[in-house]
Amino acid sequence: MYRLLVVAATGLGLLALISISVWGTEIGLLGEMIPWPMMCAGITGETLELAEKPGEAVSCPDCLGPLKFGLLELGDGSDPGVSCAVLEPPNAPPLLRLDLNNNKNLSDDPWLELDEQVGPRSYHWFATVTVRFASENGVVTLVPYHLTVFAQYSYESAAYDWMYGGFCHREGVIRIEGVPYAIAVASLTTTGAYGDLSNLVVAIDVDRDGTLDTLPYSHEVFAPMAPLALPTGTYRVAWMSNDGLAIHLEREGGPVARPTIARGEQAPGFSATGLAGETVSVPGESPAITVLLFVLELDSAAGCTTCSGGNPRTRAEQILQVISDLGEDVRLIVVAGSQATHGLAEPPESRVQVHVLYDPAINDLYRRTFGAFVIDQSDTIVAMDEAWSTVKCGRPQGAYAELTPLDIRWAIDRLRR
């Protein structure tokens, strides 16, 4: 006999407010499901295979027309998942019906209203479904999970390609060394399960300013399996329940400084050996204006469709072109994602100092593999690529603003006046 625990998705529940520490394990409870991915987390979508018959035992007595059925594989395997039915009228947008309450009966679920059209024949629906989890001691939890279903017309098959993906994260509170912190966790998978620690992104309100900063590169965001650096010490995620309602952290070591990286802040210092064998450091041996550029490892077949320079190597070359007439009081430090820099080198006519590094520790220090900074002679960041966000259509949306080569030139010119 299973006991059922139904967790509401609205507001911070009582569970989220309760947090305890037992035997050195910090326990956080995350009672709230937020219906959008954490800003820094992308969730991988899955193909929704459709068939003439449902993929599980589900009733749909009033389903009429040439329906197709699909199964969204959600949960921990104790339940096949959540069924859906679709209808593809020839000259109208497709229709979608989801077993929202997961009662294996589609007749009590409405046809969903279309939420977003992103192309002439591309549609998104957003919905909250109930996902079933079973613990080892037989307790069953039914947990809300917000997702999107996406249909894109294929002229190849003269039908829609259907996909689905998680579109949410969980928030709550954790008490660490007696101090309560807001915490958020996103799973990068679309099963709705949180038990796979290698796919968890964690955000903690480290500075306790009341706001979780989940933008990419934030000092409050921790990539999967990364140590959680807090003022009280360094922790790791030891366990998270599959339903995402509870998390355990264990202390691993003492506090580690995790600098805020922003305009007006001191650039984190480092010393490394360049690929040419030279020593490169921030701060430098003598005052200089530094352009610090992080580039991903990319081969010639790769590219960035949303970057201003096409791909990072091109961007480095464009920046060099724009600043090459400046003097030795300017230096360009390129931190590459691999030792293969694809010929990135100082052009013969360049007067600026150019250094190319490969040192993952610098990537870790700056928490990025891509981005540009302009750092003044006193080692303060005066310009940088920045992530930002606003609220659109009721949910946060963010974007990445890159410095153009001319932006960088102008920032340097102002510093040299």
Place this chain on the structure above:
Amino acid sequence: MSARTVTATVILLSVVATIGASAAAKLPDAVARYEITPCYLTYDSHGCEDNGPSAICWQEAIFERYGISHTGGKIPLSFGVTVHAECAYVHLWVQKCTKETYREGTGRVSVRAQCFILHTFSGLCFYNDCWCSCTDY
């Protein structure tokens, strides 16, 4: 364009294969006496783009393979095509989605593979491992 794709194209430009006895046994009589082409790439496109709340990565390709009669006529031959799409989406780290699609056909085979990543942040969308290949048989 990947190495496999380049290889297929080079083969097209440099080789019009004369079939051997073993291959001839598998081909229609009208073809067997003449020449066949390898499967060769005639269209290739790939990319990654932000599309509303999702980043979509795709790879699509068209390959062709024919028997060439002594009059220059084309006889469609069977072959298979695999395309692979891999999209890297950069946030704090690099996140990838992948999809591979295989399709068999004759004469002219078109295939598309796509995968997607859901997000609220229109960040840096990379394609870094899209390729296509074909198989003669």
